[in-house]
Amino acid sequence: MNVHIREDMSRHTLRADDGIATGGDLLKVDNISLSFGGVKAISDISFDVRKGEIRAIIGPNGAGKTSMLNVINGFYHPQEGVITFRGKTRSRMRPHEAARQGIARTFQNIALFKGMSTLDNIMTGRITLQKRNMFWHGLWAGPAEREEIEHREAVEGIIDFLEIEHIRKTPVGSLPYGLQKRVELGRALAAEPALLLLDEPMAGMNLEEKEDMSRFILDVNQQFGTTIALIEHDMGVVMDLSDRVVVLDYGRKIGDGPPDEVRNNQDVIDAYLGVPHE
Amino acid sequence: MPSSDRTGAHAPETFPQYLLLNAERFTTRTAMRHKDHGIWKSWTWADLANEIRAFSMGLKAIGLKAGDKVAIVGQNRPRLYWSFAAVQALGGIPIPVYADSVAEEMVYVLNHAGVRFAVCQDQEQVDKVLSMTDDLKDLHKVVYDEPRGMRDYDHTNLHSIDAIQNAGRELLAAEGDAEWNRNVVAGKGDDIAVMLYTSGTTGKPKGVMLSYDNLVISARNGNSFDHLTENDTILAYLPLAWVGDHVFTYAQAYVAGYCVCCPESPETVNSDRREIAPSYFFAPPRVFETMLTAVIVRMEDASPLKKRMFDYFMEHARRVGEPILNGEKVALWDRTKYWIGELLVYGPLKNRMGFSRMRVGYTAGEAIGPEIFRFYRSLGLNLKQLYGQTEASVYISAQPDGEIRADTVGRPSPGVEIRIEESGEVMYRSPGVFVGYYLNDEATRSTKTNDNWVHTGDAGFFDHEGHLRIIDRAKDVGKLNDGSLFAPKYIENKLKFFPNVKEAVAFGDGRDFCAVFLNIDLTALGSWAERNNISYASYQELAQHPRVYAMMEEHVAQVNRDLANEEMVAGSQIARFLVLHKELDADDGELTRTQKVRRSFIAERYAPLIEALYDGSKEKYVETEVTFEDGRKGKITATVEIRDMELIPVNSAHKEAAE
Numbered sequence: 029m030n031v032h033i034r035e036d037m038s039r040h041t042l043r044a045d046d047g048i049a050t051g052g053d054l055l056k057v058d059n060i061s062l063s064f065g066g067v068k069a070i071s072d073i074s075f076d077v078r079k080g081e082i083r084a085i086i087g088p089n090g091a092g093k094t095s096m097l098n099v100i101n102g103f104y105h106p107q108e109g110v111i112t113f114r115g116k117t118r119s120r121m122r123p124h125e126a127a128r129q130g131i132a133r134t135f136q137n138i139a140l141f142k143g144m145s146t147l148d149n150i151m152t153g154r155i156t157l158q159k160r161n162m163f164w165h166g167l168w169a170g171p172a173e174r175e176e177i178e179h180r181e182a183v184e185g186i187i188d189f190l191e192i193e194h195i196r197k198t199p200v201g202s203l204p205y206g207l208q209k210r211v212e213l214g215r216a217l218a219a220e221p222a223l224l225l226l227d228e229p230m231a232g233m234n235l236e237e238k239e240d241m242s243r244f245i246l247d248v249n250q251q252f253g254t255t256i257a258l259i260e261h262d263m264g265v266v267m268d269l270s271d272r273v274v275v276l277d278y279g280r281k282i283g284d285g286p287p288d289e290v291r292n293n294q295d296v297i298d299a300y301l302g303v304p305h306e
Numbered sequence: 307m308p309s310s311d312r313t314g315a316h317a318p319e320t321f322p323q324y325l326l327l328n329a330e331r332f333t334t335r336t337a338m339r340h341k342d343h344g345i346w347k348s349w350t351w352a353d354l355a356n357e358i359r360a361f362s363m364g365l366k367a368i369g370l371k372a373g374d375k376v377a378i379v380g381q382n383r384p385r386l387y388w389s390f391a392a393v394q395a396l397g398g399i400p401i402p403v404y405a406d407s408v409a410e411e412m413v414y415v416l417n418h419a420g421v422r423f424a425v426c427q428d429q430e431q432v433d434k435v436l437s438m439t440d441d442l443k444d445l446h447k448v449v450y451d452e453p454r455g456m457r458d459y460d461h462t463n464l465h466s467i468d469a470i471q472n473a474g475r476e477l478l479a480a481e482g483d484a485e486w487n488r489n490v491v492a493g494k495g496d497d498i499a500v501m502l503y504t505s506g507t508t509g510k511p512k513g514v515m516l517s518y519d520n521l522v523i524s525a526r527n528g529n530s531f532d533h534l535t536e537n538d539t540i541l542a543y544l545p546l547a548w549v550g551d552h553v554f555t556y557a558q559a560y561v562a563g564y565c566v567c568c569p570e571s572p573e574t575v576n577s578d579r580r581e582i583a584p585s586y587f588f589a590p591p592r593v594f595e596t597m598l599t600a601v602i603v604r605m606e607d608a609s610p611l612k613k614r615m616f617d618y619f620m621e622h623a624r625r626v627g628e629p630i631l632n633g634e635k636v637a638l639w640d641r642t643k644y645w646i647g648e649l650l651v652y653g654p655l656k657n658r659m660g661f662s663r664m665r666v667g668y669t670a671g672e673a674i675g676p677e678i679f680r681f682y683r684s685l686g687l688n689l690k691q692l693y694g695q696t697e698a699s700v701y702i703s704a705q706p707d708g709e710i711r712a713d714t715v716g717r718p719s720p721g722v723e724i725r726i727e728e729s730g731e732v733m734y735r736s737p738g739v740f741v742g743y744y745l746n747d748e749a750t751r752s753t754k755t756n757d758n759w760v761h762t763g764d765a766g767f768f769d770h771e772g773h774l775r776i777i778d779r780a781k782d783v784g785k786l787n788d789g790s791l792f793a794p795k796y797i798e799n800k801l802k803f804f805p806n807v808k809e810a811v812a813f814g815d816g817r818d819f820c821a822v823f824l825n826i827d828l829t830a831l832g833s834w835a836e837r838n839n840i841s842y843a844s845y846q847e848l849a850q851h852p853r854v855y856a857m858m859e860e861h862v863a864q865v866n867r868d869l870a871n872e873e874m875v876a877g878s879q880i881a882r883f884l885v886l887h888k889e890l891d892a893d894d895g896e897l898t899r900t901q902k903v904r905r906s907f908i909a910e911r912y913a914p915l916i917e918a919l920y921d922g923s924k925e926k927y928v929e930t931e932v933t934f935e936d937g938r939k940g941k942i943t944a945t946v947e948i949r950d951m952e953l954i955p956v957n958s959a960h961k962e963a964a965e
Contacts (some may be wrong), residue, residue: 033368035461035469036453189454194573196344238932249453255417 050080060109084270091276101128130222142201153218206237226258320493322395329355330957334506341570362392364474373398402546403930423852428452495519513744524738525557527720549696580662591674619647627684675803699738714773784815790877819881887944
């Protein structure tokens with residue numbers, strides 16, 4: 029008898045399908061301008077993030093990259109421009125609403141609860157997904173307990189995924205920097221985001237940690253089909269990981285396209301990459 | 307009579323046969339546990355038989371035939387253990403490979419064995435195997451356990467174990483398992499069960515072929531020697547490719563029917579052991595050393611009350627712990643005090659280390675520092691020493707309960723004959739003696755005589771109690787130029803007893819005096835540096851710190867005082883020493899994968915340093931190449947200081963010690 033070996037290749041998508049095909053626009057920002065008093069942080073920037081891709085945002089210090097992320101997750105409110113996420117145009121939105129819509133992020137300077145364990149930190153990522161209200165959770169019986177078990181299962185999946193079983197119960201404050209970054213990624217993943225924003229995920233890491241982190245980012249993208257927008261200064265990492273790159277300089281967009289195209293764009297070279305003219 | 311003693315005409319001869327027997331006699335007993343997603347999952351022997359049957363039939367569906375060699379690459383995960391029996395049921399030969407070996411090392415083994423299939427743990431191992439496909443002409447299919455990251459790989463010749471098992475279940479539903487069972491029953495004791503490549507302290511690895519008879523009989527003997535039954539539990543955490551792991555967690559487990567527990571990941575072994583508390587435990591001395599160092603370091607930081615309590619009761623245990631364990635006469639008051647100590651110190655300490663239920667513990671592979679050995683024994687742990695080899699299916703000699711000495715390796719194991727050659731070399735003959743080295747008749751002939759006696763390559767002798775003592779590798783024992791005996795390992799072991807010394811390498815054969823390299827222990831010294839406000843940026847800097855040197859000098863002086871007291875070795879006191887600027891590492895080839903020092907390799911690699919030890923210079927500048935785990939290379943440079951030691955005149959030693 030001839031037996032056919034069937035591999036299960038289905039993706040374990042984190043979120044319910046939102047009707048956007050892979051490659052369609054998940055997020056679009058149009059003509060965004062943001063200023064603080066007289067300082068123009070971002071002027072007239074437009075770009076899109078397609079579903080399922082890894083999108084990098086690069087540029088020199090002060091170019092407005094982090095401001096852009098803050099605009100996307102609702103922390104800053106731009107004076108001009110339109111943001112469309114999952115087909116819906118957004119009015120003034122607060123960060124927790126963005127989180128509920130499926131945007132999760134990590135921070136340039138780690139923002140974990142230092143006295144809490146890895147497990148508890150990642151559990152906090154599930155808060156936006158809690159169905160029961162505070163009363164039930166205060167009571168912690170019946171439905172709330174069952175719900176907590178479900179959340180714990182999801183979190184254990186993430187711990188397994190990021191290979192941090194050995195620090196499950198360790199307070200994150202006592203962990204080395206590279207591992208803290210990984211825990212922070214874990215917390216962002218726990219929210220089951222449709223769009224994951226990473227603000228300099230490799231900053232301050234050594235080579236080995238960078239390689240690990242790169243592999244995790246690629247795996248997140250592949251395994252869960254999560255769309256990722258990241259800011260990073262390590263050009264090797266950016267060029268290897270990302271599908272498309274947008275380049276900012278002094279709040280303006282000066283380049284946008286696949287890594288190879290951006291690498292050869294003279295404006296980008298002048299402003300950031302720093303290779304001299306012929 | 308317990309059914310595990312079935313040795314009559316119908317006794318199983320192979321492990322798949324034992325699997326079916328266990329599914330019958332221990333149906334609902336737990337055969338295996340694995341911590342996954344934070345929870346211990348378990349399989350009964352019946353579950354195990356079903357899983358392995360499905361796996362095996364799936365392997366058959368992708369073309370595995372009798373005689374095929376199958377590489378098994380990965381850590382201690384249940385499904386990799388299942389693959390042994392799944393392959394053996396089809397008449398194939400599993401070949402476990404060290405998972406952390408770099409690609410070149412692995413390609414030699416896989417090529418030499420001519421593997422047709424590879425069972426890999428995860429993406430990392432699959433990548434490693436796929437990167438060598440050009441060199442591996444016989445490789446047909448690759449199978450993997452963990453699907454993470456494998457989604458976009460070409461799955462023509464690559465399958466997940468899940469898919470293989472599903473295919474096996476379909477096949478089972480369609481045509482039943484009659485043929486598979488016939489295959490299992492047809493297995494004979496003299497078939498080759500497994501091929502284990504020796505880690506190779508010298509030269510290229512050799513494939514040791516062990517038959518089912520070798521393993522099954524050795525396992526039976528081992529089980530009856532230590533009274534192991536289906537009620538025991540073991541933690542599987544040592545490399546699959548090592549004969550010890552194969553015998554303790556596969557052969558003996560199948561024969562006795564005891565439970566094997568797989569840890570969540572290599573980093574969680576310590577906490578997993580605490581949760582499981584195995585009753586049968588095996589570890590190389592290094593593991594015991596590391597654990598003891600961790601305990602001492604923690605006690606240094608403990609509150610004064612706890613520290614005093616610890617010191618007081620440990621002192622008491624040192625005095626009466628071992629006699630109590632050996633069943634000797636001990637005064638009632640001392641027993642009571644020991645019992646209180648058990649309540650306050652020993653019990654919690656054992657619990658902390660995961661030894662609460664340990665009934666039998668072994669250490670082997672290297673000599674263990676007598677103080678370390680005594681520490682564990684005095685806590686009431688039945689830790690014993692054992693002497694074994696891959697070629698012997700482990701057991702050559704072992705210490706029977708109640709006859710434990712720190713410096714012997716016990717009496718010949720059941721069924722083993724031992725004799726000492728004129729040259730001092732230990733030779734043995736036993737039912738576990740290997741069939742031969744794969745495709746290396748020359749090596750087989752030089753190791754095994756026609757009447758089945760095997761050369762161990764170790765020098766040793768029987769003491770007056772009939773216990774075997776191993777001095778060193780036969781070829782390593784040498785003489786200084788003045789004719790005094792030089793046994794490097796003996797000196798190194800004395801040095802390694804100090805918690806601050808991780809590794810030592812002694813030189814002296816054919817030289818004027820004995821000199822040593824030392825490796826500091828970063829855990830112990832790191833904590834010491836923290837407590838003493840000593841800042842350092844790297845391993846190298848700490849190793850060369852003046853206060854570290856002063857400390858090492860004190861250790862070396864202590865060893866010299868010890869050596870001066872022993873007539874045989876008093877001549878080989880350490881005249882000069884240096885502290886190495888880098889940690890000896892298996893990735894650089896300085897240690898074997900089982901963490902043994904590769905002396906000749908080190909002698910070659912650090913030739914300039916050895917020269918400096920003997921030419922009287924005070925320091926030496928060196929450049930050393932290091933290999934990272936992914937195969938890239940880098941360089942470290944350092945100026946290493948060399949210290950002279952004062953030798954203690956042999957005659958005055960006793961007087962000095964008395965002062």
